[in-house]
Amino acid sequence: MSEKPPRLDARVESLASVARRQAERRLAAGEKPRLSRLLLSPTLAFLGVYLGRRGALNGMAGLIDARTAALFSLVTEATHFQMAKGAQGPSPGGEIPAFGGASLPLSATLICKNEGGFIKKCVESLDGFHEIIAVDSGSTDATLDILRGFSARGWPIKLIERGWPGYAKQKQFAWEQATRDWVLSIDSDEWLDDDLRRALPALLAAPNDVVAWKLRRPLAFYGQEQVAPKGAKPERITRLARREKVRFDESALVHEGLVADGQILETRQGFLRHDRALRIDRQILKEMTYARLKAEQRVLRGKKPSRLRIVVNPWLYFLRIFFLNRVYLYGIDGYILARTRAAYAFVGETLHWQLMKRCS
Incomplete structure (x- = not known):
């Protein structure tokens, strides 16, 4: 045979x-x-x-x-x-800043494994959030040390170490640990730019029939860090939502996304930046x-x-x-x-x- x-x-x-x-x-x-x-x-x-x-x-x-x-x-x-x-590849370098205080009634959830080159920038962009849920699935690099360093500086990080059940199930688990009405699901190689951060209070004040927001994410290119050229078309992905009105499709093995029960709007302010360009x-x-x-x-x-x-x-x-x-x-x-x-x-x-x- x-x-x-x-x-x-x-x-x-x-x-x-x-x-x-x-x-x-x-x-x-x-x-x-x-x-x-x-x-x-x-x-x-x-x-x-x-x-x-x-x-x-x-x-x-x-x-x-x-x-x-x-x-x-x-x-x-x-x-x-x-x-x-x-x-050059990413570097976590730099001192971890002190937490600026919980000025936003907002939770953030992220999952991670060996994201030491990216996760510092991600967490820094969440300054002001009420809580940050980080679910790690076995990091062997600096990821856990960086997250614990943020906790030591007063950041409201809830770190959970857990086995890997798949993308959607892990993200859904992290989502279920959040306690605020509004939750941001962010990847550990992403970060909020200043314009998007400034827009958050208005997004959280959306009418009750709005259950989620699509955020703009420009494509990432190897060796490039600048903002997308004028006229480039960013992705629009649902990441900011009311905790009890959305869920991840746990039957999806890949390209998992939030499924919303209600109206979704798109924000035109700021960007969810993505730095992983291999x-x-x-x-x-x-x-x-x-x-x-x-x-x-x-x-x-x-x-x-x-x-x-x-x-x-x-x-x-x-x-x-x-x-x-x-x-x-x-x-x-x-x-x-x-x-x-x-x-x-x-x-x-x-x-x-x-x-x-x-x-x-």
């Missing part, structure tokens, strides 16, 4: 490591990245496998092999490009986790895979992100992000097809 080939997510995770090493060798040899290679090499890699190696004769398996080759080329070229930027060879591993969970979720819900979606959805994802979300305004960084999201769509659709095929 022949062995089944490795699943696509495992293949991509292995190729990402090879791509990183290739990019490192290029830099060590003094080779500069070229935009033409970043734009053209993935297509040439696809054609080389699909036509040159007669992948077209192997049906869906040949198409998957060709697209995987294109993805490997993309990760190699984009990693080389991003490494040449020399961007280099593509690392980001692609995160996308593999999301794609795997999405595929497993579809299988559990009895959804059938589609060959057409494998072919079409990656391009639709790219076009939506690049043009409708206007990430073209970020130049080559936006192009890399849109191609990374397209890779997520490709792997998610393909894994769904592979999982159902193996179950049949």
Whole structure:
């Protein structure tokens, strides 16, 4: 009996490591990245496998092999490009400030694991909140020390250490620990800018029929910290809500969100900033986790895979992100992000097809 080939997510995770090493060798040899290679090499890699190696004769398996080759080329070229930027990773540094006092009748909830490079900035932006619920699932870096440092400086942090039940269930657990009427769910690599902080009192004073607010979150790009260019389209996500009027969909394995029972409005003031922008060879591993969970979720819900979606959805994802979300305004960084999201769509659709095929 022949062995089944490795699943696509495992293949991509292995190729990402090879791509990183290739990019490192290029830099060590003094080779500069070229935009033409970043734009053209993935297509040439696809054609080389699909036509040159007669992948077209192997049906869906040949198409998957060709697209995987294109993805490997993309990760190699984009990693080389991003490494040449020399961007530094996050650092928790700096003294923890004293708590300024609970001026807002508002709870914040966050879940964390090994977020030592980001969580200080996140918590600092919650100054004035009545309470901060932090649920940690086994950090081995500086995360717990940082949170305890905030507590020692008078910050109203309730730290809970708990095993990992999944994104939605962990966030719902944190939500249920809050005691105020209004609650903000924030990721530990996010933070409130000053304009959004100033807008909070007005948001909390919303009429009773308003149960939640969608906050604006600009996309994060590797090596960039500035506010989004004028005209860029931020994400709008429900994060601020009345505690008893919303819940997380615990059946969701990925892309968990708040489900509201009532009216949701959108704020046009300030931003929920997101600082986690990983280099593509690392980001692609995160996308593999999301794609795997999405595929497993579809299988559990009895959804059938589609060959057409494998072919079409990656391009639709790219076009939506690049043009409708206007990430073209970020130049080559936006192009890399849109191609990374397209890779997520490709792997998610393909894994769904592979999982159902193996179950049949």
